[in-house]
Amino acid sequence: MTWVNAVVQGIMLGGLYALFACGLSLMFGVMKVINLAHGDLAIVAGYVALGVVAITHVPTVWSFVLVVPIFAALGYVMQRTLLQASLNRGVLTTLLVTFGLSVVIENALQQFLSANSRSLNIGSLVSDSFSIGSHLTIAYLDLVILLVAAAVLLGLQYFLSSSRSGRTIRAVADDREAAQLSGIDYRHVFGIAAAIAFGTVALAGLAFGMYTQFDPTTGSSQLLLYAFEAVVIGGLGSLWGTLAGGILLGVAQQIGAQYHAADQILAGQLMFLIILVLRPQGITSRRELA
Amino acid sequence: MTGTEMTGTEMTGTGMDGTSGSASLLTVAGLSVHHCQLQALRDVSLEVPAGHVHAMIGANGAGKSTLLRTIAGLHQPTAGTVRLDGKDITGLRPERRVAAGIALVPEGRRLFPSLSVEENLLVGATSRRNGQWNLEAIYDLFGWMRDRRQQRAAQLSGGEQQAVAIGRALASNPRVLLLDELSLGLAPVVVRQIYALLPQLAASGMTILLVEQDVSQALAVASYVHCLLEGRVTLAGPPAALTGAQIEAAYFGVAAGGNGRSAPPGTSETAAPDADQPPGART
Numbered sequence: 001m002t003w004v005n006a007v008v009q010g011i012m013l014g015g016l017y018a019l020f021a022c023g024l025s026l027m028f029g030v031m032k033v034i035n036l037a038h039g040d041l042a043i044v045a046g047y048v049a050l051g052v053v054a055i056t057h058v059p060t061v062w063s064f065v066l067v068v069p070i071f072a073a074l075g076y077v078m079q080r081t082l083l084q085a086s087l088n089r090g091v092l093t094t095l096l097v098t099f100g101l102s103v104v105i106e107n108a109l110q111q112f113l114s115a116n117s118r119s120l121n122i123g124s125l126v127s128d129s130f131s132i133g134s135h136l137t138i139a140y141l142d143l144v145i146l147l148v149a150a151a152v153l154l155g156l157q158y159f160l161s162s163s164r165s166g167r168t169i170r171a172v173a174d175d176r177e178a179a180q181l182s183g184i185d186y187r188h189v190f191g192i193a194a195a196i197a198f199g200t201v202a203l204a205g206l207a208f209g210m211y212t213q214f215d216p217t218t219g220s221s222q223l224l225l226y227a228f229e230a231v232v233i234g235g236l237g238s239l240w241g242t243l244a245g246g247i248l249l250g251v252a253q254q255i256g257a258q259y260h261a262a263d264q265i266l267a268g269q270l271m272f273l274i275i276l277v278l279r280p281q282g283i284t285s286r287r288e289l290a
Numbered sequence: 291m292t293g294t295e296m297t298g299t300e301m302t303g304t305g306m307d308g309t310s311g312s313a314s315l316l317t318v319a320g321l322s323v324h325h326c327q328l329q330a331l332r333d334v335s336l337e338v339p340a341g342h343v344h345a346m347i348g349a350n351g352a353g354k355s356t357l358l359r360t361i362a363g364l365h366q367p368t369a370g371t372v373r374l375d376g377k378d379i380t381g382l383r384p385e386r387r388v389a390a391g392i393a394l395v396p397e398g399r400r401l402f403p404s405l406s407v408e409e410n411l412l413v414g415a416t417s418r419r420n421g422q423w424n425l426e427a428i429y430d431l432f433g434w435m436r437d438r439r440q441q442r443a444a445q446l447s448g449g450e451q452q453a454v455a456i457g458r459a460l461a462s463n464p465r466v467l468l469l470d471e472l473s474l475g476l477a478p479v480v481v482r483q484i485y486a487l488l489p490q491l492a493a494s495g496m497t498i499l500l501v502e503q504d505v506s507q508a509l510a511v512a513s514y515v516h517c518l519l520e521g522r523v524t525l526a527g528p529p530a531a532l533t534g535a536q537i538e539a540a541y542f543g544v545a546a547g548g549n550g551r552s553a554p555p556g557t558s559e560t561a562a563p564d565a566d567q568p569p570g571a572r573t
Contacts, residue, residue: 164412167405171413174402181362181396183388183417183462 005136006254012138014230014250015146016211018243019204020223021230022153023197029237030173030193033083033094037101039224041198042205044105045071046214047113049120049206060120064206068199075198076191083194084187102220109216120209145207150243152200157239169193173237229272235282244283248275315340315497316361316392316466321370323353323360323521330356332521333370338466338514343488343498345512347505349541352518354501355397358468361499362394363387374466389417393464397471397501399455403444407435410443410454414461421463422494428457431487449480456484460491467491469500473507485511505537519543 020042027033035041048070049063058066086097122141129139160166172179172189179186208214208223226249234245249268256267275283314337323331330353338344346354359365361372363384371380374390382390393414401410411428429436432453438446443454452472459467473481481504488511492498502508508515509529517525517540525532525540538544 167409167413168416170405171402171409174404175400177364178396178400178402179413180364180384181388181394181400182413182458183385184413185383185385 002135002258003255006258007251008136008138009142010251010254011247012142012146012250013254014247015149015243016204016207016246017226017230017249018246019145019149019152019200019207021227021234021242021246022156022239023199023201023204024227025231025234025237025239025242026156026193026200027197028231030169031079031083031087031190032091033087034098035197036095036098036220036224037105038098038197038201038227039219039222040102040105040109041071041219042201042208042223043109043214043216043219045202045205046118046120046209047109048202049209050118053120060122060210061125063120064203067206068202071202072195072199075194075196078198079191079194080187084190087190102224106216106220113216115215115217117213117215118209119213120206122210126210141210145211148203148207149246152203153239153243156196156200160239165192226268229268233272233275233282235284238282238284241282241284248283313339315375316499317371317373317376318357318361319371319373321357321360321367321372323356323365323367325356325365330365330521331360331367334518334521334523335370336516336523336526338497338499340465340497341492341495342514343492343500343512344514344516345508346499346501346516346518347503347508347537347541348518350503351520353521354518355470356521357518358394358470358499358501359396361466362392362468364394385417388462388464389419391419391463391465392468393459393462393466394468395452395455395459395470395472397474399448399451401443401446401451401454401458404442406440406442407446407454408439410458411439411461414458417462419463423460423463425461428460431460432457449476449484452476452480452484456487464496466497466499469498471501471503473502473504481507505541509537517541 020039024035024038027035027038045067049060049067052058052063052066053060056066082097082101083094086093126141127139128141129137131137160170168179168184168189169192171182172184172186176186179189204223205214208218226246229249230246231242232245233248234241234243248271252271253264253268256270257264259267316336316338318334318336321331321334322329334353334357336344346357348354356365360367363379363382363386367380371378373379374387374392377390379387379390379392402413405413408425411425415424429439434450435453435457443451446454456469456472472484476484485507488498488500500508500512509532512529514528515526515532515537516523517537519540520543524543525536
């Protein structure tokens with residue numbers, strides 16, 4: 001039963017990873033931007049939530065109502081300014097700029113907010129759980145995070161495939177120049193995609209902060225890596241693949257942890273390497289965005 | 291030899307009020323375009339009156355596509371102006387030009403491969419210009435499209451993709467339709483079908499400027515032909531007024547009655563048929 005438990009816990013952890021990864025996947029799919037500051041943004045969202053809660057005294061669980069729109073707006077503005085400017089100068093420039101952004105964010109957080117670990121305090125919610133049978137215990141928080149992740153990915157998939165804006169985003173992702181010739185301002189579309197990506201990564205950052213502890217280096221040392229792995233395992237540009245990739249990664253980590261707590265990360269990386277060797281195009285092979 | 295068609299009414303003034311008396315809808319004046327060090331267009335001028343079909347012919351690398359792409363706003367000229375109905379649009383971004391009424395069917399079709407046929411057409415209607423070309427009208431024009439509107443564009447044959455590309459451009463209800471190498475990679479029978487549409491479009495008041503390597507096709511459909519050679523207009527006139535020797539000379543840049551080089555492609559043969567081109571292939 002402990003193995004069943006590990007798999008169930010892994011699936012729920014995987015939902016969190018998928019939530020981290022979908023913004024990364026979207027920005028790569030639409031703008032071909034590999035955002036190396038993606039993990040750090042999640043951590044910033046955690047700190048912003050701490051600030052929002054301190055100032056407005058809203059319950060921590062509801063901080064996303066403010067933080068997600070703030071990050072969506074930040075995403076749009078950053079895309080239209082810094083990232084667009086770097087895109088105009090080439091792909092490598094974008095990589096360097098987001099890498100620099102990651103370094104700046106991490107060091108600024110350490111400078112001004114100390115290197116101490118923090119977490120988003122949601123009181124007893126963090127440990128409330130229910131049992132199925134005698135061995136399987138599921139924390140409400142973990143389940144909620146998984147459901148939120150599934151809802152976000154489902155919603156994003158529906159938005160991209162069925163809405164007018166989603167169609168425009170897919171058109172730009174397919175062929176930017178042809179989209180311009182169809183009357184689309186691709187820079188605005190890039191901004192919308194970045195807003196969605198930043199909003200989802202903020203949500204993921206809040207979930208992570210409630211789930212466990214974070215410090216200024218968590219973003220680049222863990223989250224970015226997991227998000228990347230989830231995207232690559234799932235197959236670039238496929239949201240369903242990203243969800244599957246996140247869940248596979250989570251399950252591998254939890255099974256590894258079942259052997260020995262120190263093996264959690266190792267097991268995830270091994271699974272990632274095995275997928276890379278056996279199926280480098282990812283477990284879903286569709287190339288298009290939606 | 292300027293390559294400029296002189297229309298009867300000489301226009302003065304800027305025409306910013308949109309009520310200019312010029313018969314020319316699309317006016318290109320003194321256009322020069324550079325790709326880095328390379329000059330692709332040198333002082334090109336032309337005027338296309340409303341409802342007319344004009345063709346640009348010329349060899350590979352003569353600057354034909356560059357001209358269309360510059361009119362569509364994808365390249366910024368180093369000198370010269372592009373005017374639509376007297377209004378200077380040289381500084382407008384491509385998507386603003388679509389809204390102003392210029393649509394380009396790009397070389398290689400450039401459909402959105404992961405989108406369905408209908409989605410491609412809907413994206414073409416992004417600028418929401420009013421006009422006769424809604425989905426129904428486009429489906430009426432290309433009968434097969436209605437039944438296959440849910441199919442992905444990547445799954446279509448080359449000729450079908452070209453039809454969707456034209457439909458996508460029509461969906462923006464353009465005043466000026468720019469067509470870049472419609473016949474490229476298509477079987478001759480498909481090319482004939484597509485070219486048969488153009489008189490119909492022109493009759494509806496649409497102004498068409500097309501680029502074509504297949505000279506015979508261009509001469510057959512256009513009321514006026516411009517020949518480009520190394521970025522310059524070397525010949526211009528109505529097809530009936532141009533002799534084969536003149537065209538040959540302008541096309542290859544050799545003296546008229548030249549040295550026995552073969553006729554321009556298309557006068558004796560057509561482009562290689564390739565109806566079974568892999569979906570989504572771009573040339």
